[in-house]
Amino acid sequence: xxxLGIESSxxxxxxxxxxxxxxxxxxxxxxxxxIPLHQAYGGVVPELASRDxxxxxxxxxxxxxxxxxxxVSEIDAIAxxxxxxxxxxxxxxxxxxxxxxxxxxxxxVPVHHLEGHLLSPLLSRHKPAFPFAAxxxxxxxxxxxxxxxxxxxxLLGETLDDAAGEAFDKTAKLLGLxxxxxxxxxxxAEEGRPGxxxxxxxxxxxxxxxxxxxxxxxxxxxxxxxxxxAEEITRADLARGFQDAIVDVLVDKSARALKSCGLxxxxxxxxxxxxxxxxxxxxxxxxxxxxxVFYPELEYxxxxxxxxxxxxxxxxxxGLSIVPPGGGFAVKPRWPLESAGSRDxxxxxxxxx
Ligand code: KG4
Ligand code: ZN
Numbered sequence: 382x383x384x385l386g387i388e389s390s391x392x393x394x395x396x397x398x399x400x401x402x403x404x405x406x407x408x409x410x411x412x413x414x415x416i417p418l419h420q421a422y423g424g425v426v427p428e429l430a431s432r433d434x435x436x437x438x439x440x441x442x443x444x445x446x447x448x449x450x451x452x453v454s455e456i457d458a459i460a461x462x463x464x465x466x467x468x469x470x471x472x473x474x475x476x477x478x479x480x481x482x483x484x485x486x487x488x489x490v491p492v493h494h495l496e497g498h499l500l501s502p503l504l505s506r507h508k509p510a511f512p513f514a515a516x517x518x519x520x521x522x523x524x525x526x527x528x529x530x531x532x533x534x535x536l537l538g539e540t541l542d543d544a545a546g547e548a549f550d551k552t553a554k555l556l557g558l559x560x561x562x563x564x565x566x567x568x569x570a571e572e573g574r575p576g577x578x579x580x581x582x583x584x585x586x587x588x589x590x591x592x593x594x595x596x597x598x599x600x601x602x603x604x605x606x607x608x609x610x611a612e613e614i615t616r617a618d619l620a621r622g623f624q625d626a627i628v629d630v631l632v633d634k635s636a637r638a639l640k641s642c643g644l645x646x647x648x649x650x651x652x653x654x655x656x657x658x659x660x661x662x663x664x665x666x667x668x669x670x671x672x673x674v675f676y677p678e679l680e681y682x683x684x685x686x687x688x689x690x691x692x693x694x695x696x697x698x699x700g701l702s703i704v705p706p707g708g709g710f711a712v713k714p715r716w717p718l719e720s721a722g723s724r725d726x727x728x729x730x731x732x733x734x
Pocket of ligand 1: 391518519520521522544547549550561562563564567651652653654655656657682683684
């Protein structure tokens with residue numbers, strides 16, 4: 382049972398082949414990142430992104446077949462990222478998936494991009510069992526979810542403004558680091574002195590599991606403006622202070638989410654999940670509080686086709702959202718994750734429905 386996965390929601394084209402028989406196994410994945418293409422503009426240019434996806438998707442598909450030694454006729458279903466993301470970019474992956482599905486006479490499995498992220502630790506040998514809480518921290522989203530199983534997601538909290546990755550990227554830009562600055566800022570922060578620059582911890586004590594990060598960017602802007610006068614403070618100190626503030630809030634709210642749901646497993650997914658300080662702090666609190674944290678392998682933290690192939694395989698196995706060949710395709714640039722499941726979770730969380 383071979384599932385092809387296609388990711389094209391933003392600035393990475395990813396294609397993967399997943400063998401869904403038995404335990405399930407990723408056979409091969411290939412990725413092309415557009416980061417150098419967008420760097421000159423300081424952010425993703427949607428039209429350039431769509432055009433580049435068009436150029437990359439077929440060669441990556443051929444590479445995956447070649448590297449895995451499988452024939453196109455062996456593919457049993459095609460999973461693609463249906464949303465959320467850039468409409469034009471999503472359309473490239475979706476229309477390629479639809480065309481191929483029609484040619485092969487196999488079904489399509491539309492996948493929610495964040496579902497791919499939150500299931501991505503299942504690609505590791507050290508897999509979490511359901512149920513678990515998931516901290517999704519990417520460039521576009523910051524959410525805490527309760528995950529009962531495939532397609533059974535309940536939102537516990539989310540950012541009210543900027544996503545954590547977005548805050549990292551905007552502050553990195555203010556510090557003169559190239560796009561997308563999250564990883565570069567965190568590298569710079571490693572050289573900074575803890576406590577030398579103090580940022581606020583937005584919503585740390587709020588009575589919910591929501592976040593707010595847009596104020597941090599403004600705080601960073603003001604501190605950077607004063608940097609030339611404050612000789613004893615370096616850019617690295619500033620990066621350190623900024624990162625510590627974000628990490629403090631993410632760690633605290635994740636621990637509270639686990640406690641309030643009575644869960645013992647936390648999955649951390651999305652690009653910011655690659656952040657070393659976040660991992661260090663979560664591992665420390667996990668051993669103090671007696672829960673376990675699961676991370677995807679670093680190569681599956683940022684966008685990739687493997688997580689979409691995996692999510693597609695799990696949905697296919699459970700008979701969730703399978704579209705017959707020729708059944709048409711659609712993209713959903715804005716799409717809440719809770720509505721991507723097809724199970725009723727109202728019995729589990731009546732107060733949230
Ligand atoms: O999940 P992802 O690849 O794409 C989205 O779906 O958004 O996440 C990309 C985000 C970017 O904002 C990037 O700066 C951030 O993840 N990121 C990091 C790190 N590596 C990537 N942020 C903080 N620390 C990192 N090490
Ligand atoms: Zn993503």
